[in-house]
Amino acid sequence: MTNTAELLKGAAELFPGEVVTRAHVRHLDLPQDAGRFALITLDNGLDHTKPTTFGPASLANLNAAIDQVEKEAADGEITGVGITGKPFIFAVGADLKGVELLKRHEDALAIGKGGHDVFKRLSTLAVPTFAYYNGAAMGGGVEVGLHCAYRTVSAALPAFSLPEVFLGLVPGWGGCTLLPNLIGADRAVSVIIENSLNQNKQLKGEQVYELGIADAIFEGADFLEQSLIWTAAVLKGEIEVVRPEIDRGDAWHEAVVRGRAIADGKVHGAAPAAYRALEIIDAARNGDLALGYEAEEKALADLIMGSELRSGIYAFNLVQKRAKRPAGAPDKSLARPVSKVGVVGAGLMASQLALLFARRLEVPVVLTDIDQERVDKGVGYVHGEIDKLLLKGRINQDKANRLKAAVTGSLDKAAAFSDADFVIEAVFEEIGVKQQVFAEVEAVVPEHAILATNTSSLSVSEMASQLKHPERVVGFHFFNPVAILPLLEIVRGEKTDDASLATAFGVAKKLKKTAVLVKDAPAFVVNRILTRFMGEIQNVIDEGTPVDVAERAVEPLGLPMSPLVLLELVGPAIGLHVSETLHGAFPDRFTVSENLKRVVDAGKRGFYVHDSGKPELDPEVAALLQQGDTVLTEEQVRARVLDAVAQEIGLMLEEGVVAEAQDIDLCLITGAGWPFHLGGITPYLDREGVSERVNGKTFLAQGVASVPA
Numbered sequence: 001m002t003n004t005a006e007l008l009k010g011a012a013e014l015f016p017g018e019v020v021t022r023a024h025v026r027h028l029d030l031p032q033d034a035g036r037f038a039l040i041t042l043d044n045g046l047d048h049t050k051p052t053t054f055g056p057a058s059l060a061n062l063n064a065a066i067d068q069v070e071k072e073a074a075d076g077e078i079t080g081v082g083i084t085g086k087p088f089i090f091a092v093g094a095d096l097k098g099v100e101l102l103k104r105h106e107d108a109l110a111i112g113k114g115g116h117d118v119f120k121r122l123s124t125l126a127v128p129t130f131a132y133y134n135g136a137a138m139g140g141g142v143e144v145g146l147h148c149a150y151r152t153v154s155a156a157l158p159a160f161s162l163p164e165v166f167l168g169l170v171p172g173w174g175g176c177t178l179l180p181n182l183i184g185a186d187r188a189v190s191v192i193i194e195n196s197l198n199q200n201k202q203l204k205g206e207q208v209y210e211l212g213i214a215d216a217i218f219e220g221a222d223f224l225e226q227s228l229i230w231t232a233a234v235l236k237g238e239i240e241v242v243r244p245e246i247d248r249g250d251a252w253h254e255a256v257v258r259g260r261a262i263a264d265g266k267v268h269g270a271a272p273a274a275y276r277a278l279e280i281i282d283a284a285r286n287g288d289l290a291l292g293y294e295a296e297e298k299a300l301a302d303l304i305m306g307s308e309l310r311s312g313i314y315a316f317n318l319v320q321k322r323a324k325r326p327a328g329a330p331d332k333s334l335a336r337p338v339s340k341v342g343v344v345g346a347g348l349m350a351s352q353l354a355l356l357f358a359r360r361l362e363v364p365v366v367l368t369d370i371d372q373e374r375v376d377k378g379v380g381y382v383h384g385e386i387d388k389l390l391l392k393g394r395i396n397q398d399k400a401n402r403l404k405a406a407v408t409g410s411l412d413k414a415a416a417f418s419d420a421d422f423v424i425e426a427v428f429e430e431i432g433v434k435q436q437v438f439a440e441v442e443a444v445v446p447e448h449a450i451l452a453t454n455t456s457s458l459s460v461s462e463m464a465s466q467l468k469h470p471e472r473v474v475g476f477h478f479f480n481p482v483a484i485l486p487l488l489e490i491v492r493g494e495k496t497d498d499a500s501l502a503t504a505f506g507v508a509k510k511l512k513k514t515a516v517l518v519k520d521a522p523a524f525v526v527n528r529i530l531t532r533f534m535g536e537i538q539n540v541i542d543e544g545t546p547v548d549v550a551e552r553a554v555e556p557l558g559l560p561m562s563p564l565v566l567l568e569l570v571g572p573a574i575g576l577h578v579s580e581t582l583h584g585a586f587p588d589r590f591t592v593s594e595n596l597k598r599v600v601d602a603g604k605r606g607f608y609v610h611d612s613g614k615p616e617l618d619p620e621v622a623a624l625l626q627q628g629d630t631v632l633t634e635e636q637v638r639a640r641v642l643d644a645v646a647q648e649i650g651l652m653l654e655e656g657v658v659a660e661a662q663d664i665d666l667c668l669i670t671g672a673g674w675p676f677h678l679g680g681i682t683p684y685l686d687r688e689g690v691s692e693r694v695n696g697k698t699f700l701a702q703g704v705a706s707v708p709a
Contacts, residue, residue, distance in 0.1 A: 003117075005060060005063060008056045008057070008059050008060040008063065008114050008118075009056075009060065010110065014056075014098070014101060014102065014107060015055055015056055015057075015095070015097075015098035015101060017097065017098075018055035018056065018057050018058065018095055018097075018098060019044050019046070019050065019053065019055070019095065020044065020055070020057045020058055020061065021042050021043065021044045021052045021053060021054065021055075021058035021061060021062075021091070022042075022043055022044070022045065022061055023040050023041070023042055023058075023061045023062040023064070023065035024040065024041045024043060024065075025038055025039070025040055025065050025068055025069060026038075026039055026041070027039075027078070028228070030079070030080075030228060030231060030232040030235070031228065031229050031232045032229075032232045032233070032236060034079060034080075034231070034232035034233075034235045034236050035078070035079030035080070035235065036077065036078050036079065037078060037079060037080050037081070037082065037228070037231070038068075038069045038072060038073075038078045038080075038081045038082070039081075039082045039083075039084065040062070040065050040066075040069070040081065040082065040083045040084075041083075041084055041085065041086065042062070042083070042084070042085045042086065042090070042091050043085070043086040044058075044086075048086070048087060048088035048089050048135070051089045051091070051092040051136060052085055052086060052089050052090075052091045052092065052141070053091065053092055053093060053094065053095040053140075054091065054093065054094050054095060054115065054140045054141075054144075055094070055095035055097075055098045056098070056111075056114060058095070059114050059115060059118050062118055062144075063117075063118045063121075066118065066121045066122065066125075069081045069125065070121065070125055070126075073125050073126040073127040074126050078127060079127055079128075079235055080127050080128045080129070080130060080231060080235055081122070081125055081127060081128075081129045081130070082129070082130040082131070082132055082227075082228075082231065083122070083129070083130070083131050083132070083144065083145070083148065084131075084132040084133075084134050084224065085134055085135055085137075085141075086135075087134075087135065088134075088135040088136065089135045089136050090132075090133050090134055090135050090136060090137040090141050090145070090157075091137060091138075091140065091141030091144065092136060092137070092138040092139060092140075092141050093138050093139020093140035093141050093142075093143075093163075093164075094111070094115070094139060094140050094173075096167075096313050096316070098111075099111065099304055099309070099313065100310070100313055100708075101708065102304055102305075102707075103707060103708050103709075104305075105301055105302075105305050106301075108300065108301035108304035108305055109297055109298075109300075109301040111300065111301075111304065112172045112173070112296060112297035112298075112300035112301055113297050115140060115143075115172070115173035115174075116173055116174065116293045116296070116297065119140075119143060119144050119147045119173055119174055120147055120174070120289075120293070122144070122147040122148050123147045123148070123149070128149045128150065128234070128235065129147075129148040129149050129150070130148055130149070130150045130151070130152070130227070130231050130234075131144065131145030131146075131148040131150070131151045131152075132151075132152050132223070132224060132227045133145060133151060133152065133153040133154060133157055133160065133205075133208065133214060134154050134157070134220075134223055134224065135154065135157060135158075136157065136158060136159045136160070137157070137159075137160050138159065138160070138161050138162070138163055139161075139162060139163060139164055139171065139173075139175075140173050142160065142161070142162055142171075142175065142213075143162075143171060143173040143174045143175045143178070144173070146174050146175065146178040146179060146182065146213075147174055147178070150215050150231075150234060150241060151213065151214045151215055152214055152215065152216045152217065152218060152223075152226075152227040152230060153205045153208045153209055153213070153214035153216075153217050153218075154205050154217075154218065154219075154220045154223040155205045155206060155217055155218065155219050155220060155223075156205060156219070156220025156223070157204060157205035157208065157220075158202070158204065159202040159203075159204075160202060160203040160204070160205070160207075160208050160213075161191070161195060161196070161200065161201070161202050161203060162175045162179070162191055162192050162195075162196065163196055163200045164192075164196065164273070164277075165192060165193060165196035165197060165273045165274050165277055166196040166197065166199075166200040166312070166676060167273075167309060167312035167313065167316060167676065168271065168273045168303060168306070168308035168309035168310075168311065168312035168313075168676070168677050169273055169300060169303050169304070169309055169312075170192075170273055170276050170277040170280060170296060170299045170300060170303065171192055171277065171296070172296040172297065172299060172300030173296070174292075174293065174296070175192065175296075176188075176192065176277050176280035176281055176284065176292065176295075176296055176299075177280060177284045177289055177292025177293060177295075177296060178289070178292075179191060179192065179213070180246075180252075180255075180281050180284050180285075181246060181284060181287055181289075182212065182213065182243070183211055183212040183213060184212075184244075184246050184247060184251070184252075184255070185246075185247075185251065185252040185255035185256065185281060185284075185285070186251060186254070186255035186258070187211050187212070188255070188281060189255045189256070189258060189259040189262075189278075189281065191203070191211070191213075192259075192277055192281070193259045193262050193263060193274050193277060193278065194259075194262050196274075197262060197263065197266040197267070197274060205217060212243065212244070215241045215243075216230050218230070248285050248286070248287075252282075252285050253282075255281075256278050256281060256282045259274070259277075259278045259281070260275070260278060262274075263275060263278070266558065267558040267675065267677065268555040268556060268557075268558050269555075269556070270555070270556045270557060270558035270677070271308050271558055271675070271677035272303065272306065272308060273303055273308060273309075273677070276299040276302070276303065277299070279295070279299075280292060280295045280296055280299060283295055305707060307683070307687050307705075307706060307707075308677045310679075310683070310705050310706050310707060311676070311677055311678055311679030311683045311684070311687075311705050312676045312677055312679070313705075314665075314679040314683060314704065314705035315665065315669055315676040315677075315678075315679045315680060316676065318662060318665055318666045318669065318679075318680070319514070319666070319669060319670065322662055322663075322666055323486075323514040323515075323666060323670070326490075326505060326515050326516060326517055327516075327517060327658070327659035327660065327662075327663060328517040328659050329501070329502070329505045329515070329517055330498040330499075330501050330502040330505070331498075331502065332502055332505065332506060333502075334498050334499045334502035334503075335499070335502040335503045335505065335506035336421065336448055336450075336499060336502075336503045337421065338361060338363065338421040338422045338450075338503065338506075338507055339363050339364075339421055340363055340364045340365075340366075340419055340420045340421055340422075341354075341357045341361065341363060341364070341365045341366075341420060341421070341422050341423070341424070342365075342366055342368070342413075342416055342417040342420040342422070342423035342424070342441070342445075343357070343365060343366070343367045343368070343423070343424055343425075343426065344368055344369075344413075344423065344424070344425040344426065344427055344437050344441060345367070345368075345369060345378075345425060345426040345427045346367045346368070346369040346374045346375050346377060346378025346379070346409065347369075347374070347378065347426065348381070349426045349454065349478075349480065349482070350367060350369075350378060350426035350427075351367070351378045351379075351381040351382050352478075352480075352481070352482040352483065353424060353426055353454065353478065353482060354367050354378065354379075354382050354407055355381075355382045355385050355386070355407070355483075356482055356483065356511060357511070358382070358403050358406045358407050359403065360510050360511045360512060361507070361510055361511070362402075362406070363406065364406050364407075364408070365406055365407050365408075366407075366408050366409065366410055366416040366417070366420070367379060367382075367407070367408075367409045367410075368409070368410055368411065368412075368413050368416050368417075369409075369411075370411075371411070372411060375409035375410065375411060376409065378409060379407060379408065379409040382404075382407045383404050383407065386400050386403045386404055386407075387400070413440055413441060413444050414443075414444040417441060417444050417445045417449070418444055418445070418446070419446065420445055420446070420449055421446070421448065421449055421450065422449065422450045422452065422503070422507060423441050423445055423449060423450070423451055423452065424452040424453070424454060424476055425437050425438065425441070425451075425452070425453050425454065426454045429455060429456065429457070429458065429574075429577060431458050431459070431462060431463065434453060434455065434458065434463050435462075435463055435465075435466055438451055438453075438463060438464065438466075438467060438473065439466060439467065442467050442468065442469065447469075448472075449472065450472055450474060450500050450503050450504060450507075451464075451467075451472055451473045451474070452473075452474050452475070452476035452504065453473070453474075453475055453476065453477075454476055454477055454478055455475060455477065456477055456523070456524075456527050456574075456578065457522060457523040457524070457527055457577075457578045457581045457582070458581065459520055459522070460473060460474070460475040460491045460492075460493040460496075460520045461493040461494040461495070461520050463493075464493050464495060464496075470493065470494075470495040470496075471495045471496060471497040471500060472496075472497070472500045473493050473495075473496060473500070474490065474491065474492070474493065474496050474500050474501060474504045475489065475490065475491020475492075475493070475518075475520065475524070476488065476490060476491075476504060476507075476508075477489040477490075477491065477524060478513075479526065479671045479672075485670065485671055485672075485673070486512075486513055486514040486670040486671075487513070487514050487516065487526065487666075487667055487670040487671030487672075488508045488511070488513035488514065488515045488516070489516055489518050489524045489525060489526070489667065489671070490504050490505060490508060490515050490516065490517055490518065491518050491519070491520050491524060492517060492518075492519065492520060493520050494520065501517075505517075514666065514670045516658065516663050516666055516667050517658070517659070517663075518657055518658055518663075518667075519655065519656055519657045519658070521652070521655055521657045522581060522582055522584075522585035522586070523578055523581065523582055524657070525652070525657060525658060525663070525664060525667040525668075525671075526667050526668060526671040526672050527578055528582065528648065528652065528657075529645060529648060529649065529652075529664070529668065529681070530566075530672060531575075531578050531579055531582050531590065532582075532589065532590065532644050532645060532648040533563070533641060533644070533645050534563050534566070534567060534575065534579075535579060535590055535591055535593070535644075536640055536641045536644040536645075537550050537551075537553075537554070537563045537564075537637075537641060538591070538593040538595070538596060539591055539593070539640075540630075540632055540637050540640065541593075541595065541625070541627065542593055542594065542595050542626075542627060542628065543627070543628045543630040543632075544627045544628040544629045544630040544631050545630070545631050545632045545637060546631070547564070547607065547617055547625075548617070549631075549632070549633070549634055549637065550563075550637050551563060551564060552634055553634040553635075553637035553638045553641065554637075554638060554641060556638070557675075557678065557684070558675045558677060558678065559673075559674065559675065560672075560673040560674075560675070562615075564606065564607045564608065564615075565606075565608070565615060567606060567607070568605060568606030568607070568608065571605070572596060572599050572600045572604065572605070572606060573600050575596065576592070576593075576596050576597060576600050579591070579592050579593070579596070580592050589644075589647070589648070594626065595624065595625050595626065595627075598624040598625075598626075599621055599624060602620070602621075602624055604618065604620065604621055604624075606618075606621075607621050608621075639690075642685060642688065642690045643690060643693070643694050645681065645685070646685045646690045646691050646693075646694040646695060647694050647695070649661070649664055649681070649682065649685070649699065650691075650694065650695040650699075652664065653699075661682045661699040661700055662700075664680065664681065664682060665679055665680025665681060665682055665683070666680065667680075668680045668681055679705045682699035682700055682705075683699075683700060683704075683705035683706065685699065686698040686699055686700055686705070686706070687706070
């Protein structure tokens, strides 16, 4: 295997910073006199918080271990070979830090070839091979096991996936070829395409077994011991593993068609990875593994050198790394403890906040409102949601009782908030109303209490301007639905002090939210960009472009929903209110659509009816629209929308609304669900030449979300 060893040695030189995984071989005597067995354990020497990965040197180590067991098998010294991982981790695939550094197609090809050359040796040994999925297994970790003859899985395994398509790759070390030939094309499409594009959904041990990926499942406590007993029975012929016949006819074709429909629905043809994966699955129907591996290597190399993967890795790094160290956040030692939370308001948003604070902080939370009926409704909502969590088995009865006891309501702010450390308002989005609320709250809370506002577009400084202690007011803007969207825009007012800001960031961390520090500028980050984006769509409709043309124009962005479906979700009245706020601040760039006003005045909840299951323009809305006679093509609409967004982001960065373009992308990914394959928005604008055209420069340096120079 010198060729493979040389290939990996060359690749390792390109990646000096690899966290190297060792492949330890130990021998043991199987139960029931089933013979001497070689067990390979993958371990990078670090604890479970640093999962085991495969870079070139790691693959070389596994290759050397296989050299050893191959000889032992050929010499009749062993009856079988197993592979497993360190505690809690099997292996989580290729080391992406190395992939980022690659600049040449042939180097990318070597990565695909290196993985195949090592892994497929497991399927050609003179003795049976077994993979024991003891812990988290993703990507190449899943694939190394697919090359074995048999697999067991731990019932305690928390995460198992082939996430490559989510990042802009294909499972390129056997996944696209072997999985459909093991469990059938339809199930393989679910794992490789559907789960990946569904925010990288993970499988648990039980599901891995039910899908037929694993041949046996054992409890986590004695997983390896039970797996070895089972292995002995298989080797002695006492257990015969029977797998179902694979349907290679119409069912295979239908599975690929279903996969394309899923990809179209999620990325609208805008990202190539899912389609490349489906091509390989389609070609794997005849079971020709060599042909499949070759197609995987080519797809892998093409995608590694493409922009989607670079944007995907950039987005992954934002969410995994930058999100954990928010730019501009004060020293966390300044943060004050929070042992009681007050919520002003008891509507839907306020109730969602109360539930989140109670669950994550595990402290008393009290809601107030203007009458007892509203308070009761808010508290009732929270208690109802806790009952749902109990019903789903997400919490036990004791926890449910404690959470319910923690969330109460009161009409008396003085009694409710006199010992609160953190009070957040979620009342009507009108500056006068919010100023009055804060004046009332300031009069009754302790001196150290933080006053937070969930405003989506109003000035935090103006809200605090009439208070005795404006330094303790901070913007704390959540996104709806609160339980799902991770972003929390933390807004520093003109007078907000470091201790208040540090406390806000400390609370955000306990809430498990992605906190981004933003300047007190109109509509902050997400709503400002979305309003400019939506405003331009609205403008072209008002000028005369048909609604369906305007909507289709931005499909190539692969956004989670079309602009007008998003407007429906936000609510036309709120959309109109934010556009009016921004028009007041920036009248030259933000318009207020007369057509949108008509829709709101008519009490319509959106532009569409959904009677047929898919959105169709509401005839009543169509009758309300008054349009000009300027009709643009999809390309013209898209150019106008993207130019507007690029201009707005450029201005926001000049104003210092956030520290860097990276924070804009982090906000759009975690607060508006913008796709990983775009990297948010700025890599896409750079790639399409929009940034240069509008601002005369790119947002990001070469190599940040693109192939290095």
